[in-house]
Amino acid sequence: xxxxxxxxxxxxxxxxxxxxxxxxxDVDALCACKILQALFQCDHVQYTLVPVSGWQELETAFxxxxxxxxxxxxxxxxxxxxxxxxxxxxxxxVFFVCDTHRPVNVVNVYNDTQIxxxxxxxxxxxxxxxxxxxxxxEEDEEHSENEKDDGPEPSEKRTRLEGxxxxxxxxxxxxxxxxxxxxxxRDILFDYEQYxxxxxxxxxxxxxxxxxxxxxxxxxxxxxxxxxxDQWVQDKITQMKYVxxxxxxxxxxxRHNHRDEDEENALSVDCMRISFEYDLRLVxxxxxxxxxxxxxxxxxxxxxxxxSVHGQKRLQEFLADMGLPLKQVKQKFQSMDSSLKENLxxxxxxSANKFGMKDMRVQTFSxxxxxxxxxxxxxxxxxxxxxxxxxxxxxxxxxxxxxxxDSLSRGNLDxxxxxxxxxxxxxxxxxxxxxxxxxxNLVISQGPFLYCSLMEGxxxxxxxxxxxxxxxxxxxxxxxxxxxxxxxxxKLLPLVMAAPLNAEQGTVTxxxxxxxxxxxxxxxxxxxxxxxxxxxxNSRTLHNYFDLSVIELKAEDRxxxxxxxxxxxx
Amino acid sequence: xFCNRAMEMVxxxxxxxxxxxxxxxxxxxxxxxxxxxxxxxxxxxxxxxAKSGGRSDLIPTIKFRHCSLLRNxxxxxxxxxxxxxxxxALRWEYGSVLPxxxxxxxxxxxxxxxxxxxxxxxxxxxxLGGDEGLDITQDMKPPKSLYIEVRCLKDFGEFEVDxxxxxxxxxxxxxxxPRWKCEQLIRQGVLEHILW
Numbered sequence: 178x179x180x181x182x183x184x185x186x187x188x189x190x191x192x193x194x195x196x197x198x199x200x201x202x203d204v205d206a207l208c209a210c211k212i213l214q215a216l217f218q219c220d221h222v223q224y225t226l227v228p229v230s231g232w233q234e235l236e237t238a239f240x241x242x243x244x245x246x247x248x249x250x251x252x253x254x255x256x257x258x259x260x261x262x263x264x265x266x267x268x269x270x271v272f273f274v275c276d277t278h279r280p281v282n283v284v285n286v287y288n289d290t291q292i293x294x295x296x297x298x299x300x301x302x303x304x305x306x307x308x309x310x311x312x313x314x315e316e317d318e319e320h321s322e323n324e325k326d327d328g329p330e331p332s333e334k335r336t337r338l339e340g341x342x343x344x345x346x347x348x349x350x351x352x353x354x355x356x357x358x359x360x361x362x363r364d365i366l367f368d369y370e371q372y373x374x375x376x377x378x379x380x381x382x383x384x385x386x387x388x389x390x391x392x393x394x395x396x397x398x399x400x401x402x403x404x405x406x407d408q409w410v411q412d413k414i415t416q417m418k419y420v421x422x423x424x425x426x427x428x429x430x431x432r433h434n435h436r437d438e439d440e441e442n443a444l445s446v447d448c449m450r451i452s453f454e455y456d457l458r459l460v461x462x463x464x465x466x467x468x469x470x471x472x473x474x475x476x477x478x479x480x481x482x483x484x485s486v487h488g489q490k491r492l493q494e495f496l497a498d499m500g501l502p503l504k505q506v507k508q509k510f511q512s513m514d515s516s517l518k519e520n521l522x523x524x525x526x527x528s529a530n531k532f533g534m535k536d537m538r539v540q541t542f543s544x545x546x547x548x549x550x551x552x553x554x555x556x557x558x559x560x561x562x563x564x565x566x567x568x569x570x571x572x573x574x575x576x577x578x579x580x581x582x583d584s585l586s587r588g589n590l591d592x593x594x595x596x597x598x599x600x601x602x603x604x605x606x607x608x609x610x611x612x613x614x615x616x617x618n619l620v621i622s623q624g625p626f627l628y629c630s631l632m633e634g635x636x637x638x639x640x641x642x643x644x645x646x647x648x649x650x651x652x653x654x655x656x657x658x659x660x661x662x663x664x665x666x667x668k669l670l671p672l673v674m675a676a677p678l679n680a681e682q683g684t685v686t687x688x689x690x691x692x693x694x695x696x697x698x699x700x701x702x703x704x705x706x707x708x709x710x711x712x713x714x715n716s717r718t719l720h721n722y723f724d725l726s727v728i729e730l731k732a733e734d735r736x737x738x739x740x741x742x743x744x745x746x747x
Numbered sequence: 748x749f750c751n752r753a754m755e756m757v758x759x760x761x762x763x764x765x766x767x768x769x770x771x772x773x774x775x776x777x778x779x780x781x782x783x784x785x786x787x788x789x790x791x792x793x794x795x796x797a798k799s800g801g802r803s804d805l806i807p808t809i810k811f812r813h814c815s816l817l818r819n820x821x822x823x824x825x826x827x828x829x830x831x832x833x834x835x836a837l838r839w840e841y842g843s844v845l846p847x848x849x850x851x852x853x854x855x856x857x858x859x860x861x862x863x864x865x866x867x868x869x870x871x872x873x874x875l876g877g878d879e880g881l882d883i884t885q886d887m888k889p890p891k892s893l894y895i896e897v898r899c900l901k902d903f904g905e906f907e908v909d910x911x912x913x914x915x916x917x918x919x920x921x922x923x924x925p926r927w928k929c930e931q932l933i934r935q936g937v938l939e940h941i942l943w
Contacts, residue, residue, distance in 0.1 A: 223908070224923045228920075241915055578919070
């Protein structure tokens, strides 16, 4: 059921109990987790935090811990599948689920006792009505008993015959009605569960809770901002929703940070300040050189077509148009001439407009503390993402999770800077892989979708075995492909991408990306499509990730899986 | 040269890192005591000879041996005393039950001394703070908060909290627990205190 009053029905319930937190492995979940941890520490709520990266880990961790806790909080996991079925908990276990994955499974919505959803009810949910999906079984049984009682009476044969006929007619009517109802139910559920999409960021939901209890801090606000920006970076929400949410956060930012404008009572430079920025969407540009950032941001790289020589020339034209000397642009941004940096944003926006890039600037926030440390929200998102998804020697993903969680605290700046370096490598590798895929025509059209597969020996292929990195690569590849191809029909196709995961076990990670359109509503149908294709061909797949559009597949089953997918989608 | 063994034992202690208890050097001690016995006997016979035979040229030798004896004694006592100080620190570090490794490093007499020390510390603690006594080995630094955030560095298994409920300590899980329960585990290196 949906929790209406977060404070009374959630926070005050867990305040005097020990709780277990299951946190999924993405940046939004990490931010929500930080906010909740800060609240719990303020109120001395004893908790245990367990990172999970997939359904199997959730199950194992639950089995290990279920005797010790009655209250479980799941962050960014668990809403889109039947929790009670998967976890098989005891009668008195209560689950609080704060998840952005939609559609929320109907069992989770209509269970009144054990599952409480920390989701606002107007968060574009469209849950089917109760009567359309569930039906009391008792009515049918009673009816059939009555019918039995109306058994044969030895007298009045004729009335008995008539009575029997009526019975049979009534029974067939009921059966037909029931079949119709079931067909309708199947349709409704199919429509409801067909497309996967994402709702409001969990970090924002947690911040809202903190604000309701008047326990919100600037730090928590920053984490909420990072959570929202993560959703935008990974294209999980529509542009309109992003702008609306930015507006909401903007109000909080001005409430917490208004002292900047007042010169007399300005805060010391060491205090943390958040400010609203209408800044360039060039990735990491303040921590890198402007040239590198232009080459490695998907937006500019795709539109300039930087994988071709012609594209490189256009980039140089662009820089020349603004009057920025190449030498300046290629050195670290912080060492650029301050005269050039002064009106940089407006200059770039103007020139970008001339070159057909209308959305060069985007609304976002930045944080500063001390003289040296200034970060945009997207910088932090990329840094944390790279920390979390870097390839590691130890097979449990929890080390990376812990590093990424630590990097979000302001006291661990060295980890954040390390993350920034890793992010730069990741972005470079992404662009190079895209360039090689496009130049060697690795993206082939399979009919209803495009398909691209990374070979085992490709450089940096190890960086793309995890779901978020691979999704980011695929999305950028699709965007770049749309700009590179002349085939109008191919521009509207979705993309399925495969990358090797584990050479010994012969598995690949497969991810499905919806087609790239200007007004896309970011709904992804590949989750269900993959499931059906796998069932149909008995391929050995593992639907372990919480995002159903990313699966693991045995390399040998690849071709029959793809064939099934083609026939399913055409 | 005399007193070499004693010097070696003292150097051994100096080389050991701060607070670490090495194995009790039974052999070394025995050798020193033997050396002392030899010196003493030689001295004894020489003294008798000097007294009865009037050989005053033996006196420097006697003095020299006497100095060696004193030096040996000083070194041995320093060795034993330093070890006792380390063992005393162990009580404050590890609590009343020592890990087996350390127990093997102590001689029987040292173990007895440790037990006596434990007992007198316990009696003292019981005498403070009214009926229940006060555990002064907790909170060596003034605590800033009731509960602390800890992260588990290795798989430890189940751990009981005050009200009896167990907490499963798995690698890389984070917990928010009362400070006094975690201190022991932090000292043992199983948990790591996270500062925000």
